[in-house]
Structure formats: structure tokens, C-alpha cells
Amino acid sequence: MTAPSPAAVARPGTVSVVICVHTEERWHDIAAAVASVRAQRHPAHELLLVVDHCPGLLARLGARYGGAGAAAAGITVVDNPGPRGLSAARNTGIAAATGELIAFLDDDAVAEPDWLRHLVAAYDDPRVLAVGGRTEPAWDGGRRPVWFPEELDWAVGCTYRGHPPGRVPVRNVLGGNASFRRSVFAAAGGFTTGIGRDGARLPLGCEETELCIRLRRLMPEAVLLVDDRAVIHHRVPRVRARPGYLRSRCFAEGLSKARVAGLVGARDGLATERAYTTRVLPLGVLRGLRDALLGRPGGAGRAGAILLGAGAAAAGYALGRAGALARGRAGPEAPAASPASAAVGPSTSASVAPVAPATPHAPASVGPDARVPGVLPDAPEPVREDAEKRTGARAGVPEERPSNGRSASGRWTEAAATGMRTAGRRTAAMRAAAVQTAAVRTAGRRAGGYAAGGRSRSGGAVPVLMYHAVTDRPARATRRLSVAPAAFAQQLEMLAAHRCTPVTTAQLAAAWRGAGPLPPRPVLLTFDDGYAGVHTHALPELARHGFAASLFVTTGWLPGPHHTGGALDTMLTWDQVRELAAAGVEIGGHSHTHPQLDQLDEPELRTELVRCRELLAEATGEVPVSFAYPFGYSSRRVRRAVRASGYDQALAVGNTLAGPGQGPYALTRLTVRRSTGPAEFERLLEGRALGRNFAPDRALGKGYAVVRRTRRAAALAASAAPHRIGGIRQK
Structure with a gap:
């Protein structure tokens, strides 16, 4: 190998960003990607636009970024002289880069302003050699197709549902949102040509998977991470939001995984995929079938799409392995050697400069055959310590304690030992919230009990009403659990007529812990998820009556820097959440991405709970003390984790009246939906005929x-x- 030229010597602490481009049809996408890199709060040392065999685009980019302004910004246009394809283009960019770190961004993606800052921060640990981020879909038309499951978002180049949030170790990063130390390529070589996209009809991939596995074999101590705060938004054109594209993409993924398995062996090449097919996909099918049974739109389609993708990927893998055997396991071309070691002359900013391809590396070995797997996403899977799986020690979840013989008061007392430790510093805030509600201010004037079986004592049963969207025009996915604004206003009039006193979840729990009596005729109004109608329609009615309420927010569904996708309807903004809090609405947690918490392992569960709590505290200035379980489901393990995460009480569903005998982490609620008329609503308040209703x-x-x-x-x-x-x- 030749020694790197001076231009190829890395400059300490700098980041080179590489965007590979190949068609003029993406001109506006390329311009948006470039603009997002130039807007980074952690500025890039340089931006390299590598043109893959498209002379027209090469000339156009040279003209666009050839001026003095572009030169000052450090933009360089580079021609790929090697084989056609994404792998060779990336190798060309690596060879031309001068930064200590090299980051890759897709040409049809836009990075959030803190993208580079979060990628770079992880490299403070010298063991970290690669860091990826979270990729969110930006659907043409503005909304996800109702039939397209989030479990298959990898098929459109995005982070799939089931990947854990936070900063986690992974087997491989995804090339469209990834970064590497420059030393990685000096040691392991570049991307293998012959796999990855090359303009052919089938959208092949997996070149970054093969590179990362090769890297870990050479350096077993290497750490590869994904930090979900390093966010990019990847455009998904309408043509990719069709079943035909999904089928061909999954088939191509199967072919690609067969090639990777041939290079690195099926055991390493498919380790992530086995976990994905046995954990994520079956749960996605069950979710789709459940939604279909509940009448939610797209449920059957999502379940069918997962089965379609699984079958297509399995067929592609089988065909790929059979073809490899027929060819005598010829395999693709070998990976390139270190692009940094290629003879690269110095290039000036905004120049159009060809770069010599790197010297070939020795052929990789071919591994054993493997059985046909299911869907094979080229997406990272967390690497966890086995002890962490068994005990959840890192998640801070206490050991399970026997509950036999423990009285209801004992459960509240035990919870008080942890949940009420902070009561002293919260008492003033709770009193202030109570003062803001006229219902609490006038509670002393109200007397009597619920009609027909209602309870008035603080130790008795209390109706906790569960709302979702309040809107005249709900999305199909939320229609059944939505309430029209006129119906909501009528229901509040009924509460006033019954002389009910709405309280917050925190106030109810505090009273049942012995902090003081509840006001006469207590009732809870709760809103799940965080839909925009809570601010637009519900808040004015609550203010008119002086009623308290609790809002449980799925923080990852709100638009903004922490958005994860998955929202079913128009969501609140963070400013509206702050306005609701200022108006006296209690803000509680509802997880970060709305998963089924009892299906998560300990680190995933801990992250869902803690991240939601931290984001709400940062946004409102008040640490949330109440939580509502997504889908209403929990288990003893989940309830322990909720308590360990700092929440004082939690709400389920159950569709029964809430009572102190349920304990502070299993309080039940009554579902209010679009079909709930005045007579049924009155029965909910009175606790009558709940078994028949639900x-x-x-x-x-x-x-x-x-x-x-x-x-x-x-x-x-x-x-x-x-x-x-x-x-x-x-x-």
C-alpha cells in the first residue's frame, strides 16, 4: 500500500460529511441535504458531494458550488472514478476526506441541526469506532399510509419500530445516517463493492452490515453505537409507499443478506435478523389483528404487509443462497483497502476532482449455509449483556417482592415510601394547581353523594374518565376513541349539573395516601396521547367550568426535535403542552413511543419511562408524578419499573371505578368514546351497568x-x- 498523501491525513477533532449523489432527479433533495449540513450547530469541517457516474449532475453541482461562497463553506464536488454503485462512491468520499471522523448522509434526507453534535459526542469514548442515528420517514403527502407497518420502516430506509431508544450498542449502523472514525477504514478497508445499491432494478443493500461485522472481527473490543438523538428525516416518495415496492425491497433485502451471509457466515450475518423475526414481527402482526378486531383502520393491512414482507425476504434469501451455491460461492468483489491509503492529491473547496479508487483488499472468507430466515432488515439491533436481560440491574428495577397478605393500605403505604419522598417540594405546586380550579375552590359549598350508587367519601370509588382526541374531524385511526367538541361540552355540563368536582390524578392519589380528604363528588378527567384537540377544544371548556384535568403525553409523538413518528392524529405542540400546564392541567407521562411496555426488556422499558419523564420536566419545569400505561396494559414488572422511574401513581384502563384497594399503580379508568351518549355517560358517573357497557x-x-x-x-x-x-x- 502507498502512504496517504498529505491531503488525506486526518485533522484532529474534525468531521467530514459525505453525500453520495447519482441523479439530477433529486436536485432539490440534494440542495436540502446540503443546506441541512451547513446549518449544523456543530459545523462540519468539509462537505463532500460524490457524484456516481452522472456527468450532467457533476457539471451542474460544479457550477452551483464552484463559487467563492461555496469554497468558504468547504464544499467539494468529487467524481467517482470507480465502479458504479453506492459502495464505490462512499469509498471515493472516504479517500477524499480529511476529517478525523467521516459521516454519511443520504442525498434525499435532511439532518436536524444537532445531528453532528450528537454523533460526535459519543466519540469521547476511545472504544467507540462508529455511531449512527435515528432516521424518520418524511412521507410524500404528509402522512404514513394506513396499511404500512412501522415494523417495516427499514424498507424505506428508516428506523423501524422495535429498535430501542437512547444511545445503545448495535451490531451495525445504517449507512444513510452514520459516522466512523477514519482509522476504521485504515484498519478494515472500505465498503465492499458488488453489494449495495448500484442503480439496478432491485434495491440491494447491506454493505454497511458487512463492513461493521468485518470491523468487529478485526477489533473485538470495538464499540458501535446508535444515538437516537442524531436525527435525520428521510424522504419517502409515493412510489415507495406501495405494496409492490415493499415486496421488491424485502425480496432484495433477502438477496443482500444471502450475500452478506456468504461473506461473513450466517451466524454473524443473521444474528440481528433472528431476534427481529422472533420478537418484533410477531408482535406487529398481533397489533394489526388487534386493531382489525377493534375496528381501527389499516389493522388487517398492516398485519398482511408484515407477512408479505416476510415471505418476500425469505424467498430472496433462499434464491440468493441457491445462486451462491450454483456459482461455487463466488461472492461479490472484495472490500477495498483503506481509501485513506490511496494516492489522493490535495483538492480545493468546491472543486470537481476525480479520486483514484483504492487498492483491492484480500477476498473475504465464505461462511456456512443458513436456514431461510424471515424478514431481514438491514437495521441495527442492540447488543446487551445477558445479565442485564435476566435481572434488569442497569435499569434500576428492584427485585420483585411477594404481595400475598398485603392490605390495600399497605400497598399505598409502601408506595408512599418512594412516591411521596418528594411530596414536600411538590405540595406548593399541587396547591397552586388546585387554586387554579374553581371546582376545588368551591368544593366546600358542595355536599351530597353520587346519584344512584355514587360515592362521596375519599375512601370510596371514583370515576376516572379516559378521553383521547377531542375533534370534529378525527383521523380514521382515532375516530372510535374520539369525542366531538359538542359532546365534550355537553358532558362537562352534566358534571356541573351533578355537582362533581374534577381533581387531578396527583390530588386523588395524595388523598388516598392520607394527605387529606377529597372534595365532594370527586371525578377525574384524563386525556391520553396528547392530541391537538385537547388544547383547541377541551381547554376552553375546562376553563369555563374551572375544572381540573390530567393530560398524559406520548412525548415521541409530538412534533419537534424528539419526534419518533407513529402518531395517529394531529398532535399538540410543545408550546401547547406548556400552555396547558400553565392553565392548571396536570401533565403526566404516557411513555416516549407508545409501545406495549410489558413486551419490552428492562433497558427498553427504563428508557421509555425515563425519557418521557425527563422531556416533560424540561418542557414544563415540573417533574411529572403521574403515568398512564399505553394501551392500558401493565404487569407487576412494569409497575415496579414505573415506580423506580420516579412516578408516584399510574393509571390503567379496566373500565371499572377506581378505588384505593387497587393500589397507586393500577388505578382503573372508564373509556369515553364517540358512541358514548348522555345516558351512557351518566351511567359511567354513577358506576351503573359497567359490566354490560364494556x-x-x-x-x-x-x-x-x-x-x-x-x-x-x-x-x-x-x-x-x-x-x-x-x-x-x-x-
Whole structure:
């Protein structure tokens, strides 16, 4: 190998950003990507636009970024003289880069302003050699197709549902939102040509998977991370939001994984995919079927799409392995050697400069055959310590304690030992919230009990009403659980006529812990998820009556820097959340991405709970003390984790009146939906005929609880079995 030229010597602490481009049809996308890099709060040392065999685009970019302004910004246009394809283009960019770190951004993606800052921060640990980020879909038309499952977002180049949030170790990063130390390519070589996209009809990939596995074999101590705060938004054109594209993309993924398995061996090449097919996909199918049974739009389509993708990927993998055998396992071209070692002359900013391709590396070995897997996403899977799976020690979840013989008061007392430790500093805030509600201010004037079986004592049952969207025009996914603004206004009039006193979740729990009596005729108004109508329609009515309420926010569904996608309807903005808090509405947690918490492992569960709490505290200036379980589901393990995360009480569904005997982390609520008329609403307040009203809900909930427990038991059994992570046998 030749020594690197002076221009190829890395400059300490700098980041080179590489964007590979190949068609003039993406001109506006390329311009947006360039603008997002130039707007980074952590500025890039240089931006390299590598043109892959498109002379017209090469000339056009040279003209656009050839002026003095572009030169000052450090933009360089580079021609790829090597083979056509994304792998060779990236290798060309690596060879031309002069930064200590090299980051890659897709040409049809836009990075958030802190993208580079979060990528670079992880490199403070010298063991970290690669860092990726979270990629969110930006659908043409503004909304996800109702049939397209989030579990298959990798098929459109985005982070899929089931990938854990936070900064986590992974097997591989995704090339469209990734960064590497320059030393990686000096040691392991560049991207392997012959895999990855090359303009052919089938959208092949997996070149970054092969590189990362090769890197870990050469450097077993290497750490590869994904930090979900490093966010880019990847454009998804309408042509990719069709079943035909999904089928061909999954088939191509199967072909690509077959090639990777041939290079690195099926055990390493498919370790992530086995976990994905046994954990993420079955749960996605169950979610789709559940939504179909509940009448939610797209549920059957999402379940069918997952099965379609799984079948297509399996077929592609089988064909790819059969073809490799027929060719005598010829495999793709070998990976390139260190692009940094290629003879690269110095290039000036905004110049159009060809770069010599790197010297070939020795051919990689071909691994054993493998059975046909299911869907094979080229997406990172967390690498976890086995002890962490078994005990959740890192998540800070306490050991389970027996509950036999423990009285209801004992449960509240035990919870008070942890939940009320901060009561002293919260008392003033709670009193202030109470003062802001006329219902609490005038509670002393109100007397009597609920009609027909209602309770007035603080130790008695209390109706906790669960709302979702309040809107005249709900999305199809939220229609059943939405309430029209006129109906909501009528329901508040009924509360006033019944002389009810709405309180917050925190006030109810504090009273049942012995902090003081509840006002006469207490009732809770709760709103889940954080839909915009809570601010637009519900808040004015609450203010008119002086009623308190609790809002439980799914923080990742709100637009802004922490958005994860997945929202079912128009959501609140963070400014509106702050306005609701200022108006006296209690703001509580509802998780970060709205998963089924009892299906998560300990680190994922901890992250969902803590991140939601931290984001709400940062936004409102008040640490949330109440939580509502997504979908209403929980388990003893989840309830322990909620308590350990700092929440003082939590709400489920149950569709029964809430009572102190349920304990502070299993308070039940009553569902209010679009079909709830005045007569049924009055029965909810009075606690009458609840079994008849909610019989289908309870039957479906019990059946699905069996499915969830079975699924969780299977996952635990699979994690307890011997397996391999990174080539090391785990027990």
C-alpha cells in the first residue's frame, strides 16, 4: 500500500460529511441535504458531494458550488472514478476526506441541526469506532399510509419500530445516517463493492452490515453505537409507499443478506435478523389483528404487509443462497483497502476532482449455509449483556417482592415510601394547581353523594374518565376513541349539573395516601396521547367550568426535535403542552413511543419511562408524578419499573371505578368514546351497568392478555437459551 498523501491525513477533532449523489432527479433533495449540513450547530469541517457516474449532475453541482461562497463553506464536488454503485462512491468520499471522523448522509434526507453534535459526542469514548442515528420517514403527502407497518420502516430506509431508544450498542449502523472514525477504514478497508445499491432494478443493500461485522472481527473490543438523538428525516416518495415496492425491497433485502451471509457466515450475518423475526414481527402482526378486531383502520393491512414482507425476504434469501451455491460461492468483489491509503492529491473547496479508487483488499472468507430466515432488515439491533436481560440491574428495577397478605393500605403505604419522598417540594405546586380550579375552590359549598350508587367519601370509588382526541374531524385511526367538541361540552355540563368536582390524578392519589380528604363528588378527567384537540377544544371548556384535568403525553409523538413518528392524529405542540400546564392541567407521562411496555426488556422499558419523564420536566419545569400505561396494559414488572422511574401513581384502563384497594399503580379508568351518549355517560358517573357497557372490551382485553403473557414467556425462554453475540457464545 502507498502512504496517504498529505491531503488525506486526518485533522484532529474534525468531521467530514459525505453525500453520495447519482441523479439530477433529486436536485432539490440534494440542495436540502446540503443546506441541512451547513446549518449544523456543530459545523462540519468539509462537505463532500460524490457524484456516481452522472456527468450532467457533476457539471451542474460544479457550477452551483464552484463559487467563492461555496469554497468558504468547504464544499467539494468529487467524481467517482470507480465502479458504479453506492459502495464505490462512499469509498471515493472516504479517500477524499480529511476529517478525523467521516459521516454519511443520504442525498434525499435532511439532518436536524444537532445531528453532528450528537454523533460526535459519543466519540469521547476511545472504544467507540462508529455511531449512527435515528432516521424518520418524511412521507410524500404528509402522512404514513394506513396499511404500512412501522415494523417495516427499514424498507424505506428508516428506523423501524422495535429498535430501542437512547444511545445503545448495535451490531451495525445504517449507512444513510452514520459516522466512523477514519482509522476504521485504515484498519478494515472500505465498503465492499458488488453489494449495495448500484442503480439496478432491485434495491440491494447491506454493505454497511458487512463492513461493521468485518470491523468487529478485526477489533473485538470495538464499540458501535446508535444515538437516537442524531436525527435525520428521510424522504419517502409515493412510489415507495406501495405494496409492490415493499415486496421488491424485502425480496432484495433477502438477496443482500444471502450475500452478506456468504461473506461473513450466517451466524454473524443473521444474528440481528433472528431476534427481529422472533420478537418484533410477531408482535406487529398481533397489533394489526388487534386493531382489525377493534375496528381501527389499516389493522388487517398492516398485519398482511408484515407477512408479505416476510415471505418476500425469505424467498430472496433462499434464491440468493441457491445462486451462491450454483456459482461455487463466488461472492461479490472484495472490500477495498483503506481509501485513506490511496494516492489522493490535495483538492480545493468546491472543486470537481476525480479520486483514484483504492487498492483491492484480500477476498473475504465464505461462511456456512443458513436456514431461510424471515424478514431481514438491514437495521441495527442492540447488543446487551445477558445479565442485564435476566435481572434488569442497569435499569434500576428492584427485585420483585411477594404481595400475598398485603392490605390495600399497605400497598399505598409502601408506595408512599418512594412516591411521596418528594411530596414536600411538590405540595406548593399541587396547591397552586388546585387554586387554579374553581371546582376545588368551591368544593366546600358542595355536599351530597353520587346519584344512584355514587360515592362521596375519599375512601370510596371514583370515576376516572379516559378521553383521547377531542375533534370534529378525527383521523380514521382515532375516530372510535374520539369525542366531538359538542359532546365534550355537553358532558362537562352534566358534571356541573351533578355537582362533581374534577381533581387531578396527583390530588386523588395524595388523598388516598392520607394527605387529606377529597372534595365532594370527586371525578377525574384524563386525556391520553396528547392530541391537538385537547388544547383547541377541551381547554376552553375546562376553563369555563374551572375544572381540573390530567393530560398524559406520548412525548415521541409530538412534533419537534424528539419526534419518533407513529402518531395517529394531529398532535399538540410543545408550546401547547406548556400552555396547558400553565392553565392548571396536570401533565403526566404516557411513555416516549407508545409501545406495549410489558413486551419490552428492562433497558427498553427504563428508557421509555425515563425519557418521557425527563422531556416533560424540561418542557414544563415540573417533574411529572403521574403515568398512564399505553394501551392500558401493565404487569407487576412494569409497575415496579414505573415506580423506580420516579412516578408516584399510574393509571390503567379496566373500565371499572377506581378505588384505593387497587393500589397507586393500577388505578382503573372508564373509556369515553364517540358512541358514548348522555345516558351512557351518566351511567359511567354513577358506576351503573359497567359490566354490560364494556363486556366486549373486557373479553378482548383478557384474551389479548393471554397472548401478551405467552409472547413474553417465549421471549424470556429465547433469551435464556445459549446464543451468540458478536461471535462469543453466551449462556
